[in-house]
Amino acid sequence: MAHAQNDLLATDIEAYLEQHEHKSMLRFITCGSVDDGKSTLIGRLLYDSKLVFEDHLAALESDSKKVGTQGGELDFALLVDGLAAEREQGITIDVAYRFFSTERRKFIVADTPGHEQYTRNMVTGASTAEVAVILIDARKGVLTQTRRHSYLVSLLGIRHVLLAINKLDLVDYSEEVFHRIEAEYRAFAAEIGLEHIVCVPLSALKGDNVTELSPNTPWYDGPTLIGYLETVEVERDLDEKPFRMPVQWVNRPDLDFRGFSGEVVGGTVHPGDRVRILPSGRESDVTRIVTADGDLDEAVTGQSVTICLADEVDVSRGDVLAAAQSPAGVADQFEAHIVWMAEEEMLPGRPYLLKLGTRTVTATVAQPKYKVNVNTLEHTAARTLELNEIGVCNISLDRPVPFDAYVDNRDMGGFILIDRFTNATVAAGLLHFALRRADNVHWQALEVDKGARAALNGQRPALLWFTGLSGAGKSTIANIVEQKLHEQGRHTYLLDGDNVRHGLNKDLGFTDADRVENIRRVAEVAKLMVDAGLIVLASFISPFRSERRMARDLLDDGEFVEVFVDSGLDVAESRDRKGLYAKARRGELVNFTGIDSPYEEPEHPEIHLDASGSVSAEDAADQVIEHLRQAGFIAPLAGDI
Amino acid sequence: MASLTHLQRLEAESIQIFREAVSESEKPVMLYSVGKDSSVMLHLAMKAFYPSVPPFPLLHVDTTWKFQAMYEFRDRTAQKLGIELLVHQNPDCIQKGINPFDHGSAVHTDMWKTEGLKQALEKWGFDLAFGGARRDEEKSRAKERVFSIRSAQHRWDPKSQRPELWRLYNARKQPGESVRVFPLSNWTELDVWQYIHREQIEIVPLYFAAPRPVVERDGTLIMVDDDRMPVEPDEITMRSVRFRTLGCYPLTGAIESEADTLTGIIQEMLLTTSSERQGRVIDHDSTGSMEKKKQEGYF
Known part of the structure; x- marks a missing residue:
């Protein structure tokens, strides 16, 4: 492969560069375990394309003798096993990106481990790949992990698969073995909807059918591995889809220029094209496609450009410019596949940040409809998703976003979920479709509204949220506050664990997921009561900041009053009226806040009460009343409502 | 298209x-x-x-x-x-x-x-x-x-x-x-390098070969760029060298080369087989x- 090239390189460097500057690029993923010879294969691709340099080679030779598994011969796997930690473990623990090129293409290889617990890595690597190379050990045939890899490849929308039936040298280059495995795999692939499959008999170790057809497999007349990778056509279909460009940045160097910068993620665009701006729905015409190398007559999928429009329309980061004739959808509720990627399990009902295209919104994920066993593809019931689990869930956003189904456009339908406090990327998601109810559920514009009801009551409605450890004195104080308000003729209602856990929430336990759902329901009920014009007192341990934030976000500005009943753990535990701390300490009670489950203190509560014993409950309650008065909830000010 | x-x-x-x-x-x-x-x-x-x-x-x-x-x-x-x-x-x-x-x-x-x-x-x-x-x-x-x-x-x-x-x-x-x-x-x-070539991007002249004053230390050619470098009398020689990476001059190895054009550099790079970071002293400490x-x- 490289020899003729080297001649050109030596004799006519200009011609060589001209040729190499017009190569295309292909991103592919390799799936398989170390046992399948995956690292050996990648090492060989790097080696054969002359990208292993002399000093690397020297290191490889000495490493091969020291720790190699090939009896002192070059162990190509050592070229690609990177981090010190994994070298010691002898396994690949993350996605590594490798690069090699031939005279026709540059390749970016996402090298991902095959072990079951690393679904996360494979999904990550597959998300940017156009082709998948799935390795099979010819001695073992189609294994569970082959099915798993193929399912993930199909889920992530990779349409072209090369099945490398490797280690054929160890089965005497048997045609019969090759065809048996091929037939078995094709039957399975058809079930999961993989269409374009090419099977290659291979020995990565010996080099059979890697770059040149091997004399050991005279019965095989298909492409070599490299031959396939160099010629497989993958890009065209995206250009034929409708135009999409998420706006990354508004380009405004001076008052005379206003352009919208982004990367085209679907279709093509030309000056004069009619585009619709989503989610607003306004339309305009493209006047210019600006780049630093001059204006373009056409921009295609994959190009980063700046688009100018004919009208002074409002466009900002997060909007999508789309073909006016076939625009993307806009919705706020979806069904989606979710791949959970964090150690901490998914908490249905908890708000996460969702990033789709260039837009970030708040999202809550419902309890999964089912999860998918990636080995058997069976659907099983689930209440949550744990690390490396995949499920189908409904998801609801705090505002509508432009989208396409993932199967139609990866960049318009693929999203990540981000934890709002740790900022970690906790999940990847693939949108299926918008849920109808986003359109169908409209709040009735009631003539008697919150203001009217509150006026009748002579008070401003509020939600007083008492949070603190078990035994801190939340309910005691909340009870006194309610009595005092009642004496003043205020309309109140107290929600606490006792009256909620026995009815509305009696189906919930004390796992993190159930705690989140408990608080979500309480917050929704409290919201209705606030809407009814009441001053609502909610007394719950509510240990997590994010759930308290969720309750706050449900209400209008100023209606949520967070009351931190701060006793300290020592004082709360010493009170222990129900004997719960003692039980928890003995291990008879699990997930007990303060003992084996965390309590996240409020950072900026509206009211911070000292409940360590130095202030009486009566005085603490007066502080709350005083706050309500000062904040105007119960002072009968004229015109306040 | x-x-x-x-x-x-x-x-x-x-x-x-x-x-x-x-x-x-x-x-x-x-x-x-x-x-x-x-x-x-x-x-x-x-x-x-x-x-x-x-x-x-x-x-x-x-x-x-x-x-x-x-x-x-x-x-x-x-x-x-x-x-x-x-x-x-x-x-x-x-x-x-x-x-x-x-x-x-x-x-x-x-x-x-x-x-x-x-x-x-x-x-x-x-x-x-x-x-x-x-x-x-x-x-x-x-x-x-x-x-x-x-x-x-x-x-x-x-x-x-x-x-x-x-x-x-x-x-x-x-x-x-x-x-x-x-x-x-x-x-x-x-x-x-291909992109520098295609886009005609200007780079520091040190990437191109030229006669430069160098000394040899531990098998590496070091360019004497100013008088802060301690050298023996007659140690400095003029040689045609260029640099594959640039850093602090006492820590950056030069390679002997006649390639004084961009295409010459690329040609030389493709025909030789030493990886880039070898010129950096920092990497040699340990794997x-x-x-x-x-x-x-x-x-």
């Missing part, structure tokens, strides 16, 4: 990364090391925001030991492009007179570059820094993210790195944390040393 070439796709990806990083940070900066990768990165930044000027300054973490030709090139480039240039020199190093001859390459690099970078980021309060590192440079970089989170102590923790899917980058961070962004992650050394340095905050 024909499909995009690999250089067009790499360019488009880098531009997308630039725009995303700028949109998701408060105060970005570009680390500018004056080398060829920095030149390519800067060229891409100019394209990414055109017709605007990139909305961030350049930061050169200087050691006072760079080649004179680099300082000249740096100042001229910033002026030509109309982009703000910030220079930071670790004051502790100035005071202690840290240099590669008396303190060794490890201490020199750690104090001037690693510590200097931390100081500079804190001094100006930058929360995001662009760097020109590539994944193909070294084995431990093959797994580096495009957006890499650093703790308030600027440490790189392999466990806190986030999965990167599609073109979606998560640049969110806690107060004090910062993000390093590598727009050239998917470029190889050959891509960089996995780059990984260690990264954890400590070296870029």
